[in-house]
Amino acid sequence: MSSSLDSPSQPRPDTLTLQSSKLPSSRFTFWLVLCAMILLATNMRAPIVALGSIAPVVQEALNISETQIGWLGAVPMLTFAIGALISPAIGKRFGLENTLIAMIALLTTGMIVRTLIPTWLGFLSGTLLLTLAIGFANTLAAPVIKQRTPTHIPIITGLFSLTMTVTAGIVAGVVLPLSTYVGWQWALGGWSILGIFAIIIWVFLRLSLGSSSHQAVVVPTIGSSDISMWRTPFAWQIAIFMGLQSLLFYTVASFLPSIWVSQGLSAIKAGQMGSVFQFMAPIAILSLTWLVNRGRPIQALAVFAAILNVVGILGVSYFSTDLAWLWSGLMGIGCSAIFTLSMMLFSMRTYTTNQSSELSGMAQAVGYLVAFFGPLGTGWLHEATGSWDLPLLIMLILMIGNVVIAWMVSRPVMVDGRPS
Secondary structure (H helix, E strand, C coil), X not given: CCHHHHHHHCCCCCEEEECCCCCCCHHHHXXXXXXXXXXXXXXXXXXXXXXXXXXXXXXXXXXXXXXXXXXXXXXXXXXXXXXXXXXXXXXXXXXXXXXXXXXXXXXXXHHHHHHHCCCHHHHHHHHXXXXXXXXXXXXXXXXXXXXXXXXXXXXXXXXXXXXXXXXXXXXXXXXXXXXXXXXXXXXXXXCHHHHHHHHHHHHXXXXXXXXXXXXXXXXXXXXXXXXXXXXXXHHHXXXXXXXXXXXXHHXXXXXXXXXXXXXXXXXHHHHHHHHHHHHHHHHHHHHHHHHHHCCCCHHHHHHHHHHHHHHHHHHHHHCCHHHHHHHHHHHHHHHHHHHHHHHHHHHHCCXXXXXXXXXXXXXXXXXXXXXXXXXXXXXXXXXXXXXXXXXXXXXXXXXXXXXXXXXXXXXXXXCCCCEC
16 A cells, blocks of 8 residues: 555654553454444445335325425435534544444434334434434544554445445345335334344444543644644535535436436336446445555546546436446446545544544535535426426536546645645
């Protein structure tokens, strides 16, 4: 791995390193953290995509309106943003592992609540609980990786992101058929068993490794610990970088089949293009993780991923529908690569675990608020104009701007602007 990747996880000459006298072996820590992260990741997308796949069944069973279903789809991005805003301070106060254990328990409780209380209020309450917990986990995952396995940030982050994607794809595909055999409540609530397994492994990690507040940290001596992420150009750059990616991802996930139908594809083939978009994620995450781990320049990878989104939007808007699979796939690769790279940068471009947590919280809060308006704005423009042309043009302009942001955010500098 190149020195530019190693440096964020190594003490700089102007830092003071505080070491715990007794730390578990690095190999044991690596495998324990990896297992804990994988089990955490299995819980972080499945409850959300499961609802999307079974929404008509839930709507009929609860006798709720399209608007109420729409709110259930919009709630996650808002609660993700709220969780991202408040989780750094809570994680710092009570410890990262303690906070995550509590949030996994809250997430599991939310899944159980919306299963056992089959009413609109019960379902909404359960969804609020579990998505708020996921908002915390989204933010605190990066600092835990930085704290516990600072020399393995790319591979653990990549596998964490990959697990979220693969689990979501599996759940999306099986939850509706499963509901015909066990009922929609068990089809949705049965996944809470993954939360119980995650709690067990995280409690074991906490008992084995101790509290994050007592482990080795790197404390800069030149004021870096006082950095305010809300006043730091780099933090805003990564927030915009991640936010525009999320805006594209959620917009495409919501409307890509409809857009392809308007371009002349059949409903079946248009639906397949939505699957192509989703299924590119594992390829993107594995490729990016391998390349970063091999020391390939992060700046080139970030710009390339952003360009893929531009080419994908151009293809959807202006090029042949014979290559619909290519344009859909390019956007799938670009979105997944940018998300995973952003998660890596939270750890690689900060000096301390607290800074990683604060950067992750700030960037994801801004990012999910931006993403919240993507599907809403795109849907409104389509209804107002009767065409997808203007929404796609605006998306294209935003993605071209994100190429510039990609170049800026991936420079070899730390969060305070000093060389990495």
